[in-house]
Amino acid sequence: xxxxxxxVVGAGPGGSSAALAAAEAGMDVLLLERxxxxxEKNASGxxxxxxxxRDFPFIADLDLPSMxxxxxxxxxxxxxxxxxxxxxxxxxxxxxxxxxPEARDFFTVGMLRREFDQWLADKARxxxxxxxxxxxxxxxxxxxxRVAGVVLxxxxxxAAPVVVGADGVLSATARLSGLRExxxxxxxxxxxAVDFEAPRERMDDVIHEAGFQAYFGPxxxxxxxxxxxxxxxxxxxxxxxxxxxxxxxxxxKPARELLDTIAAPPTRRLLRALEARPREWQAHLLPWMDxxxxxxxxxxxxxxxDAAGLPEPLYAEGVWQAMYSGRLAAQVAMECLEExxxxxxxxxxxxxxxxxxPVGKEFVGGAELRRLFEILGDPRLSRxxxxxxxxxxxxxxxxxxxxxxxCVARALPVLAENLPALMEVARIYLPMILQVEGERLRGHxxxxxxxxxxxxxxxxxxxxxxA
Amino acid sequence: MVSEKxxxxxxxxxxxxxxxxxxxxxxxxxSPRDFIFVDAERCTGCGNCVAICPMDLWRMxxxxxxxxxxxxxxxxxxxxCYIACEAGAxxxxxxxxxxxxxxxxx
Ligand SMILES: Cc1cc2nc3c(=O)[nH]c(=O)nc-3n(C[C@H](O)[C@H](O)[C@H](O)COP(=O)(O)OP(=O)(O)OC[C@H]3O[C@@H](n4cnc5c(N)ncnc54)[C@H](O)[C@@H]3O)c2cc1C
Ligand code: SF4
Ligand code: SF4
Numbered sequence: 373x374x375x376x377x378x379x380v381v382g383a384g385p386g387g388s389s390a391a392l393a394a395a396e397a398g399m400d401v402l403l404l405e406r407x408x409x410x411x412e413k414n415a416s417g418x419x420x421x422x423x424x425x426r427d428f429p430f431i432a433d434l435d436l437p438s439m440x441x442x443x444x445x446x447x448x449x450x451x452x453x454x455x456x457x458x459x460x461x462x463x464x465x466x467x468x469x470x471x472x473p474e475a476r477d478f479f480t481v482g483m484l485r486r487e488f489d490q491w492l493a494d495k496a497r498x499x500x501x502x503x504x505x506x507x508x509x510x511x512x513x514x515x516x517x518r519v520a521g522v523v524l525x526x527x528x529x530x531a532a533p534v535v536v537g538a539d540g541v542l543s544a545t546a547r548l549s550g551l552r553e554x555x556x557x558x559x560x561x562x563x564x565a566v567d568f569e570a571p572r573e574r575m576d577d578v579i580h581e582a583g584f585q586a587y588f589g590p591x592x593x594x595x596x597x598x599x600x601x602x603x604x605x606x607x608x609x610x611x612x613x614x615x616x617x618x619x620x621x622x623x624x625k626p627a628r629e630l631l632d633t634i635a636a637p638p639t640r641r642l643l644r645a646l647e648a649r650p651r652e653w654q655a656h657l658l659p660w661m662d663x664x665x666x667x668x669x670x671x672x673x674x675x676x677x678d679a680a681g682l683p684e685p686l687y688a689e690g691v692w693q694a695m696y697s698g699r700l701a702a703q704v705a706m707e708c709l710e711e712x713x714x715x716x717x718x719x720x721x722x723x724x725x726x727x728x729x730p731v732g733k734e735f736v737g738g739a740e741l742r743r744l745f746e747i748l749g750d751p752r753l754s755r756x757x758x759x760x761x762x763x764x765x766x767x768x769x770x771x772x773x774x775x776x777x778x779c780v781a782r783a784l785p786v787l788a789e790n791l792p793a794l795m796e797v798a799r800i801y802l803p804m805i806l807q808v809e810g811e812r813l814r815g816h817x818x819x820x821x822x823x824x825x826x827x828x829x830x831x832x833x834x835x836x837x838x839a
Numbered sequence: 840m841v842s843e844k845x846x847x848x849x850x851x852x853x854x855x856x857x858x859x860x861x862x863x864x865x866x867x868x869x870s871p872r873d874f875i876f877v878d879a880e881r882c883t884g885c886g887n888c889v890a891i892c893p894m895d896l897w898r899m900x901x902x903x904x905x906x907x908x909x910x911x912x913x914x915x916x917x918x919x920c921y922i923a924c925e926a927g928a929x930x931x932x933x934x935x936x937x938x939x940x941x942x943x944x945x
Contacts, residue, residue: 407936413942416945486944562891562919562923626891634859650858650860652942652943653859653864654865655919
């Protein structure tokens with residue numbers, strides 16, 4: 373039986389990042405992957421966000437044939453089915469006020485997982501990790517009650533004092549270790565995607581850098597388009613519905629909803645303009661938790677990425693989270709190995725550090741944000757808000773149909789009518805913002821109070837406005 | 840005069856989602872063994888598996904769910920049926936290493 377310092381199960385972004393960090397630090401690492409090449413099993417409409425550039429210096433070297441920069445996000449609000457015609461859209465380049473340079477330059481880069489996962493696994497291999505493909509882990513070795521290696525289907529065993537479970541949403545290591553039997557239906561999204569190939573010139577002319585587009589609307593759950601160098605993915609359902617709530621509501625098949633969005637007139641026009649041809653049909657589960665899971669380690673084992681349920685609570689972005697948690701798990705494994713203590717108590721620092729990290733921070737207010745999504749997904753509210761937005765933007769700046777005052781006058785009653793819902797949105801949002809950014813914002817509140825006093829509008833909040 | 844052009848929907852050129860042939864657009868190296876197991880005794884007939892499967896591999900018959908016999912040729916290993924079954928009637932593992940669904944453009 374071969375022995376390693378660390379066995380990593382799964383060569384997705386989480387596993388390869390763990391193996392890379394451990395191998396670079398001189399550990400003897402085994403990386404096990406069930407597929408024939410890394411990325412073969414990972415359906416994902418993949419866009420890597422700027423956080424990867426911020427946190428992983430080696431990402432600056434990323435140069436894959438399928439890459440397309442996304443510098444312009446578009447949200448299409450469609451009219452309800454069956455019409456599904458373009459009603460309103462919001463689009464923008466990145467904010468110039470973001471906190472680091474890449475975030476001011478682009479949102480994400482679209483690329484194929486087949487290329488990205490192989491690139492990352494190759495990096496781990498070059499750094500000295502041993503990569504074994506076509507190797508399905510079906511058992512865990514145990515020594516004195518702790519996980520101490522893995523067993524492959526067929527019986528081959530590998531020993532290691534610590535194992536990283538990077539085996540994705542249907543994690544066998546989570547199940548075998550007793551950390552989690554399986555997700556509840558409301559903790560995952562069942563997503564489908566269609567890959568279309570399109571000539572590069574068409575992509576450059578029609579899509580250019582509008583590389584992420586989402587489709588919302590009454591009764592439309594947020595399907596999305598991600599653009600690559602020579603094609604697009606249309607995926608869905610979006611994150612506004614979890615698997616079981618969708619089923620309970622209507623038994624509408626997620627696959628059906630995606631196909632309907634693809635058949636919707638605006639999408640069809642776009643696909644025709646792109647001369648796009650369907651190339652592949654994909655389906656995959658995705659964990660979607662509103663709070664960061666805490667049962668993600670036990671003696672001799674740490675779960676990372678999807679296996680740990682780390683995709684971010686609003687959009688379910690998960691690759692950067694997998695990379696971050698993978699690297700962190702490798703660092704903790706190294707420390708605990710040096711200390712000679714791989715007990716659950718010793719590995720508990722993995723969870724502590726993850727909770728304090730940017731990955732954990734994204735879960736602050738997760739449940740509240742989810743509630744916000746539900747409120748905005750309400751068909752009536754979504755219709756009213758759309759009409760209000762049209763009155764206050766397009767009608768004021770781009771249409772000569774009616775006197776401007778009419779548009780404003782019409783928008784105001786809508787605003788008043790929806791005040792309860794908008795208050796609900798504010799009630800959810802504000803405490804969350806204060807929790808994260810309290811100090812910084814209290815300064816701004818003081819400014820607002822001063823402004824209100826100067827305008828003679830009386831006190832905002834408490835009576836300290838006379839200051 | 841109001842335009843006679845149809846606003847939407849009735850586009851004559853077809854296309855879109857309707858011509859997406861899911862079966863033709865997936866590549867599977869069939870597993871040599873079973874990897875989804877149905878316990879008919881536990882099935883409550885709720886229909887979740889039928890509703891969720893992206894490949895329509897489940898049917899209701901006599902109030903119980905049935906998995907298509909040839910599922911190993913088409914299953915995408917998404918595990919949706921396994922998670923959606925709240926009665927614990929579906930068990931799921933992955934097919935052997937090197938077999939099963941193969942995505943080239945994911
Ligand atoms: C449709 C869709 C779109 C998405 N879009 C985005 C996006 O745009 N941006 C983003 O950041 N995230 C996106 N995500 C989420 C992202 O795909 C995941 O969060 C990410 O892949 C998690 O990485 P991971 O390494 O934890 O797991 P995975 O990528 O799932 O990797 C797990 C690996 O382990 C292997 N494996 C599993 N079990 C075993 C076993 N028993 N033995 C050996 N090997 C095993 C698998 O073959 C796989 O290679 C999307 C997800 C879906 C489903
Ligand atoms: S794993 Fe997915 S594709 Fe396979 S039968 Fe279950 S739901 Fe259908
Ligand atoms: S989800 Fe489970 S209980 Fe419901 S019909 Fe399918 S197998 Fe039966």
